[in-house]
Amino acid sequence: MTGDTVLDIAGLRVGFPRGGEVLHGVDLRVAAGECVAVVGGSGAGKSVLARTLVGLAGEGARADVRADRFTLLGRDATAFTERAWRAARGRDVGLVLQDALGSLDPLRTVGAEVAEALQVRRSLDRATTADRVRAALADAGLDQPEVRARQRSGDLSGGMRQRALIASAVVARPPLLVADEPTTALDATVAARVLDLLARLRDEGTAVVLVTHDLGAVARVADRVVVLRDGVVVEEGLTAALLAAPREEYTRALVDAARLADGPGDVPAAGAPVLTGTGLRRTFPLPGGARVTAVDGVDLTVHAGEAVGLVGESGSGKTTLARMLLAADTPDAGQVLLDGGPWSARPERDRRPARAGVRLVPQDPLGTVDPRLTVRSVLHDALRTAPHPPARADRDAAATALLAAVHLPADVLDRRPRTLSGGQRQRVAIARALASEPRVLLLDEPVSALDVQVQAAVLDLLVELRRTRGVAMVLVSHDLGVVRRVCDRVLVMSGGRVVEEGPVADVLSAPTHAVTRALVAARGI
Template identity: 50%
Template sequence: MSLIEVEDLRVTFPKAGVEAVRGVSLSIAEGECVAIVGESGSGKSVTARTLVGLTGQGATVTASRFDVRGRDARRFGPRDWRRLRGRFAGLVLQDALVSLDPLRTVGAEIAEVLAAHDVVPRAGRTEKVLELLDAVGVPEPELRAAQYPHQLSGGLRQRALIASAIAADPPLLIADEPTTALDVTVQAQILRLLAARRAEGTALLMISHDLAVVSSIADRVLVMKDGVVVEEGPTNRVLSAPERDYTRLLLAAVPSAASRGTRLSAIATGGVSLRAPLPERRIDHGSPVVEARGLTAEYGRRRVVDDVSFEVHPGETVGIVGESGSGKTTVARLVMGLMKPVAGQVWLDGSPWSGLPERERRPRRSVIQVISQNPLDSFDPRYTVGRLVAEPLGGPWKSRAARVAELLERVGLPADLAGRHPRGLSGGQRQRVAIARALAPRPRVLVCDEPVSALDVSVQAQVLDLLGEIQAADGTALIFISHDLGVVHHISDRVVVMREGRVVEDGHVDEVFFLPKHEYTKELLGAVPKLATTL
């Protein structure tokens, strides 16, 4: 029996003048997993939210057919939708910290669903909450139920959100980018959990830009672009032998060992996707531009980085990987000189860097710059794009304005974007602004801390290609931190694997990823979803 049958679904936001979904038809059967993939702005999330009446204020929704378990949803009012959510469909979103109420404990959050749908009597709710947390693999459920969302790790928060979504035992789960911000081992745990729900008969609608995740769990896949489904069919067929150029381009944009040295932004022609080579990049194996020796750092009494050493040469990319909490970002802060090590030292261009007074480091700050995961958090919201990019520059404004236009053009943005504010830009545009700002003082080293993890696969491809071009032209060194091992394998020359603050393995990226020696590295690589494709 079909849980949902939709034909010719159209969703319009009249005030914005946007038709976000245009003529989508979709069915979901009991126990089936259907995935929707596509770029940001393709209409994936709007489609999913419309299925549970959460399209948004001011939206106009039409369809020639819109049946939810045999009932005509076109006749539903707000009360009908409220009864449906939780009981018929549970919703799991990407950012559990935003989805969970920060003022309530995890247990209270889950108990609300039990109360709203009268799942169990009041006296049995505490026991049911603990049972649900245990079912989704949360350790020490009694302790976790009494904690607030900010007290849990990302993986535990996501599990708590899933517990809330399944509390009323709905026949359908809608998972909108549920694993995007998670490291590979936690991602694997969440995917196993979702697969277990499917095995028990729950249907799943998965929204994701991670095609490997989709290939590991979905029965059927719909590929969306500009609000339209451009291709659909069994997952194995669509992702291994796509019929449409757009699908081929999405698949060609997935970074991996096979894509090393080539542009991820391919050209689809004649039924194949052609990848052009990146500009030749030379590594100067003489003196390192960054040398870290015996770095050790503590937060309070807890040691978070323990005796970490590595070096980076001009033109080289060194990837740093590991689970959340492994110490990757702390290493980046130590290298940037934003944190003082309790032991060890960083040398920058052969001179001591860490542990110096900031007044001695400040004249050399231009040598090393950072690109963060979420540039919007690091931008002053009052500043225009032009002012953000110009801020690291010195000299009169006229000369800075010319340099800003040059930098924006270099990262593929029009010069007239300088007058806009970052909140009005897309995620890909904001990341390009962040790169332009980092390039402004002509650094020799870029520290990239999860710079593409929040981007869809095609925008990610553009940003990675841009970094490759910058390295080839300027000989810039990259320290590239990511939980996406495919991205790291694509872009890195060498890789450092961290666990619980220590380096457990390092070496050439092919040697470490193809012939790992440490059990933890093997565990990380084993948790990565595999995408089988002929492209």
């Protein structure tokens, strides 16, 4: 049952000196004990809206924020000074950002980061603060919260960092919580626990604004849905009714895109083994001198032309395993073979000529390129690594052909990655990886940050590349729907070990291990 109005906005307009107006008269009302989801495609204005709700619309740029009405807990937020907003953040409104790596201070412990949000309550003593921090970390789904509190962000997986951010936002129990893609980097079971946490906070009286592209999350926790398109609210309503029978064509397209197709369909038959890992083991140090085993005795074979999915909870070891397959990390025991010959055991100088055959498509393509370079420069550099690099005069034609292969127009060549949408950047990342004519693509959460329409398009592209180029793929993902769409086989990891593996359809339809059953149940497959 909802209570008093916590957030009341009418006619919200937000613009920027160079980018023009992004939000065009948005209305939004959220009551205590209510969760309102904001959904929409890439560029709809969702994240600008989320940041505006906590006084951070500009992200370093000067934003023009105007509204007919903008009240937070009954106070006129349009009159807030920067000092007033700083006081309100944490105390009155909490924010969970999507970019956990960029939002956490790498020099401070996680415990210090979370405790900072409690400074608004100066009456708390050190012991009480420590207890509240550990409880918040546990509520956000982190195991061993006392250990995690002593670690720094660089010691944690992406999913763990995201949960630390959530703990920081909820530890002071603000009346309003704004969550911008809070489950993007999380596996299905942890995402389900985080959504359960949001639902519990809602039921305890917190007003929640959930900005997300995950319509499954919307169905699970939201009471109402607001659909944004190009900065305008095109539809809103009660969650169940809107998702079951959307009125607007745009909303119907979002709902349809969330229903990923089953299986890759007609793809080339798997060939000889290309990449083989045997007995792979990798450990890392913990505070206090202990060590944690990230990968423990894993065997994996990838055949030419097939796609293998790696799934598991955050911290299960799937990304560490992928890094060893890429030879970006060296196993403590075991070895990786490429075409039957040494790969992980070779010195980098000897391995470098063969690197063109195994390429990475990262989760964050923006963070892996020099922001000063144009797409033309990025692709030209990649083409130099091809087995038969094109002549300088032919590089533009080759770069244009790469863009065409990922369904991007040639005019993208003269743009910088930061000016592209998330889906366009991911397509450029795939084009860059294809430049060296690889036989294996390692894809680390390639669509986790994309909205449902762009996600579906990129997955269709990966299936198309399997058909047209016969490239093998290792797909690391927390989303079983993504693995089902692209992959032939799946390995389920837990605690650094493979606990179940087999054809995707068999494993997902009749899982035998408790971890797999939990992942399938959380995803709703």
